[in-house]
Amino acid sequence: MNTTEAILYTDGGARGNPGPAATGYVIFHDGERLAEGGTYLGTATNNQAEYKAVIEGMTRAAALGIKKLTVYMDSELIVNQLQRKYKIKDAELQKLFVQAWNIMQQFVAVTFTHVPREQNKEADRLVNQTLDHHI
Numbered sequence: 001m002n003t004t005e006a007i008l009y010t011d012g013g014a015r016g017n018p019g020p021a022a023t024g025y026v027i028f029h030d031g032e033r034l035a036e037g038g039t040y041l042g043t044a045t046n047n048q049a050e051y052k053a054v055i056e057g058m059t060r061a062a063a064l065g066i067k068k069l070t071v072y073m074d075s076e077l078i079v080n081q082l083q084r085k086y087k088i089k090d091a092e093l094q095k096l097f098v099q100a101w102n103i104m105q106q107f108v109a110v111t112f113t114h115v116p117r118e119q120n121k122e123a124d125r126l127v128n129q130t131l132d133h134h135i
Contacts, residue, residue, distance in 0.1 A: 003029045005068040010057045011123035012041075012049025012075070013131065020135045021049040024126025025057030027064070035060050036122070038130035050075040051096035053123070054082070055103060062106040069107050072115045074124075079114040 007028045014021035021044035026036040039056060041049055054071060061069050073079050080086040081097060088094045104110045117124065 003034065003064065003066060005029065006034060006061055006064070006066045006070075008054075008057045008061055008069055008071045009120055009123040010050070010053040010071065010073050011120055011127050012046065012051070012053035013124070013127040014044055014046045014049050015131060015135065018043050018045045018048075020131060021046070022127045022130035022134070023049055023053035023056050024123040024128075024130065025053055025060065026122045026126070027057065027061055027066075029066075034064060036126060038126035040130050040134040045092075047075070047077060047090070047093055048096060049127075050078045051093060051100060053127075054078065055096065055100050058100065058103045058107075058110070062103060067108045069110045071110060071112045072120060073112065074115055074117045074120040076114045079112045082112045 010025045012023050021041040024038040027034045
């Protein structure tokens with residue numbers, strides 16, 4: 001693939017916190033949908049699902065050969081942690097941050113931006129579709 005820049009929308013959600021959880025991601029380049037996916041996680045917290053979604057999306061983007069990635073998420077907490085503005089106190093989230101950080105090293109540039117939930121409808125739809133299918 002000769003696409004070097006892309007936009008990634010990710011979302012993670014749990015019904016209950018913790019509860020049944022899932023991820024969703026969509027990758028776009030020039031308005032074209034390159035890839036999308038969602039994974040059922042079993043029991044997890046909302047924040048764990050958010051991290052797993054961004055890990056899943058970045059992994060797929062790297063596999064597509066993308067080198068510059070703009071990530072949009074509706075979790076302000078996770079965006080601020082990935083930008084290293086907030087410390088991560090939760091041990092499970094620390095592990096997930098390390099996984100995300102390691103994947104980020106495959107890119108020339110990755111930026112994380114918080115967006116309102118209304119601007120993240122496609123990833124949110126995939127989370128709910130996955131959860132509806134499994135519970």
